[in-house]
Amino acid sequence: MPRLEEVAALANVSSATVSRYFNSPGIVAPATAQRIEAAIAATGYLPNLTAGALASSRSRLIAALVPDIAQSIFNDTMEAMIDALSVEGNSVILALTGTTDGRLGAQINAALSRRVDAIILTGIVADAAIRAQLRTSRVTVIETWGLPDDPIDIAIGFSHRAIGDALACFLRDRGYRRPHLIVPRSPRAERRAAAFAERWIADGGEPPTRFEVNVPSHFGQGRLSYRGLADLAVQPDVVVCGSDWIAQGLIVEAQVAGVAVPAQLAVTGFGNLRMAGDMRPTITSVDVDGARIAHEVNRVLRLRAAGTKLAERSIDVGFRIIARESA
Template sequence: MNARTPRLEEVASLAGVSTATVSRFLNNPAMVAQQTAQRVQAAIVETGYLPNLNAGALASNRSRLIAALVPDIAQSIFNDTMEAMIEQLSADGNSVVMSLTGPDNRRLEAQIDAALSRRVDAIILTGIVSDLETRKRLKSQSATVIETWGLPEDPIDVAVGFSHAAVGREMARFLHGRGYRRPHLVVPRSGRSQARASSFAEHWMADGGEQPSILEVNIPSHFGQGRLAFRGLTDLEHRPDVVVCGSDWIAQGLLVEAQAAGVRVPDQLAVTGFGNLRLAGDMRPTITSVDIDGARIASEVHRILRARAAGEVLPSSLVDVGFRIIARESA
C-alpha cells in the first residue's frame, strides 16, 4: 500500500505558521524571516512534504525552471560562473537545468526548443547569439533571455558581460607599452576569440606596429594546441617576441614546450593568456592573463531574475562587468 502524501496544512501546523507562510517560503525563501524559515524547513523535513511544483507553476504562471546553455564544461572558462549562478538561483527556489550546446553551438536551437517547450522562466545564454532568426524568435518569447560573456549592441532581452573588442584593444596597448614589437596570435575559432584578435590587430597597427601573424585553432581550446603552436613558431618568417593566446590552456601548453626547448620566458619569448584560470597563477612562470569577474556575472544574472520575478523594470538592458589585465611573469 502506498504511504499517504503529506499535506501543506500539516507542515503549517507543525511549524506553527499559516499555510500562506509555508507557500511563501516555498516560492521565495528569502521573503520569510530566518527563524520562521528554519521552523518551516524543519517541518518539511519531518513530514516529508514535497510541494506540487506543477500546481504552483499553474497558479503563479512561473515554472521556476531556468535553462543555462553553455558550449562545454570540460576545461571550460565558464565553470566558476555557472557554479556560482546555479548556487544563487537554487537558493531562491529555482531549478537550473544546464545543457550543452557544443563548441560550435550546433545544438543551440535544439536546446532552446527544449527549454521553451518546458516553459522555463529564463534562458541564460553563454555568449551572443549571432543567428538573426534565432534572435528574432527569442525576442518574441515571454521568458527572460540573458546573454552573458558579451555585450551586443541590440540585446535579445538583457546582456551581462564585457566587450571582447575592448579586451583586444587593451591587450595591444599593454604589450606595446611593454616594448614588444612582433606579436603572434593563437586564436580559437569562436566569435569571441576572433573579436579580440581582430581588435588587437587593428589597434596594434594603428599604433605603428606591423600586421601580427595569426594561427587559428579549433574549439574548445586545450593544452596540446599550445605545444603545437610553439613548434610552429619556427615556420614563421619573423620569430615573434610575444605570443597572445586565446586561452590560458593554450598559454600553459606553449610555456611548457618553451621551457622544454630551453627558451627563456619572457626574456626570449613572452606569453599571454585569457580567462585568468587558477592555473595562470600556479604555473611557473606565472601567466599574464585577462581576468573576467565570473562571480559578478553570476550575481548580476541573479539580481536581474529577482527583479523580473518581482515585476520590477530594469534600469538598463546592458550590464558591463568589465575586465582586468593581470600582469605576471610571462609578459
C-alpha cells in the same frame, strides 16, 4: 505523500505561512521557519512545484546554455551563477550547445518547451532566426560574455574588441614588438584578435602573425602552436593566446625546448583561470569578473520577477589585464 496541511498543523501555523516559507523564505520569522523546517523533516514533505508553477505562472526553472564544460573558461562564472540562483529558490538546467547553431536551436526549443523562466546564453547568438525566435518567446533572455549592439533582451558582459585593443597597448608599453596571435575559431576570439591587430598597426607596428586553432581550447593546442613558431619567417617576442589553456601548453613546450619565458619569449592568456596563477612562470591573463556577471544575472531575474522595468539592456562588467611573470 504528506500534504502541506499536515506540515502546517504540526508546525502550528497556517497553510499560507508554509507556502510563504517555500516561495519567499525571507519574510517568515526565524522562529516560525524553524518550526516549519522541523515539521518538514518529521513528515518528509516535498512541495508540489508543478502546482506552484501553475498558480504563480513561474516554473523557477532557469536554462543555462554553454558551449562546453571541459577545460572551459566559463566554469567559474557558471558555478557562481548556479549557486546564487539556487539560493533564490531556482533550479538550473545546464545544457551544452557545442559550436553549431543546430544544436543551440535544439537546446533552446527544449528549454522553451519546459516553460523556463529565463534562458542564460554564453556569448552572442549570431543566427538571425534564433534571435527572432527568442525575442518573441516572452521569456527573459540574458546574453553573457559579450555585448551585442542590439541585445535579444538583456546583455551582461564585456567588449571583446576593447580587450584586444587594451592588450595591444599593454604589450607595446612593455616593449614587445613582434606579436604572434593564436586565435580559437570563435567569433569572440576573432573580435579580440582583429582589434589587437588594428591597434598594433595603428600604433606603427607590423601586422601580427597568427595561427588559428579549433574550439574548445585545450592544453595540446598550445604545445602544437609552439612547434609551429619554427615555420615563421620572423620569430615573435610575445605570443598572445586565446585562452589560458593554450598559454599553459605553449609555456610547457617552450620550457622543454630550453626557451626561457619571458626572457626569450613572452606569453599571455585569456580567462584568468585558477591555474594561471599556479603555473611557473605565472601567466599574464585577462580577467573577467564571473562573480559580477552572476550577481547581475540574479539582479535582473529578481527585478523581472517583481515586474520592475529594467533601466538598461546592456550591462558592462569590464575586465582587467592581470600582469604576471609570463609577460
